Amino acid sequence: MRIVILFGSEMGTSETVAESLADELSAHDVSVYDMLDFDPGDLDPADFHIIVVSTYGDGDLPTGAEPFFDLLDATTPDLTGLRFAIFGLGDSVYGDSFNHGGDIAAEKLTALGATQVGDHARHDASTPIRPKDMARDWATTLPIPNSIQPA
Template structure:
């Protein structure tokens, strides 16, 4: 089973987290893509998709995630059976818009029938926790889920 990791990043931090997650899942066929370079029509129900997305400004998607999100909104194809997981990045200083980027992507995928696996990770830049460390730990936890084993079998 393939694992497709898509990242939306304004400053490169989400891309770095995506690389760490890919490194934790090397036992599988993993590919890594910038959201701006990945077509929604290429989402494959036979693969597990991991969305790594930062939050920009006041709760917006990073620039490179906007075309992907727009395509999710305008697409007509149902994503029933598509499995995805989300690792979000944000800063709790922004209050109610904290980690909104990952939430937006998850909402758009779910609205089209996709199923979220595992816990939505939410890195907070205002803490001492390093994003790369949290990404590695989250990927290991995701890998240990029974639903992950089913999704990648």
């Protein structure tokens, strides 16, 4: 069993956050993947998934996450038993669309039977808090299943 961190980005911040999460969780078996390189058919309910996704444009998924979620929509796999946590990136100056990419990701996964756990992290680029610092703090609060053994 492992922790799988999937990131979808527009300008690279999600990748930086994903790597920070992997560093913080390095006592476990952790793998990091760009959503562009990860087949949704490889989602395994035996793994714990962390989804790191930014928000782009008018509250959309970033270009780096769209193909992954489009394929999920097209194949509609049964994700019952899959547990995931969301770290979203956004900027509150965009009002109602703030961090909507993370909301879309969570809605799509739960609609297929997956279960969101832990606090949905919502980084705000309008604050002085660096995303990777917030990610490290957030990682310590994750309800990682006991069956995931440290590496």
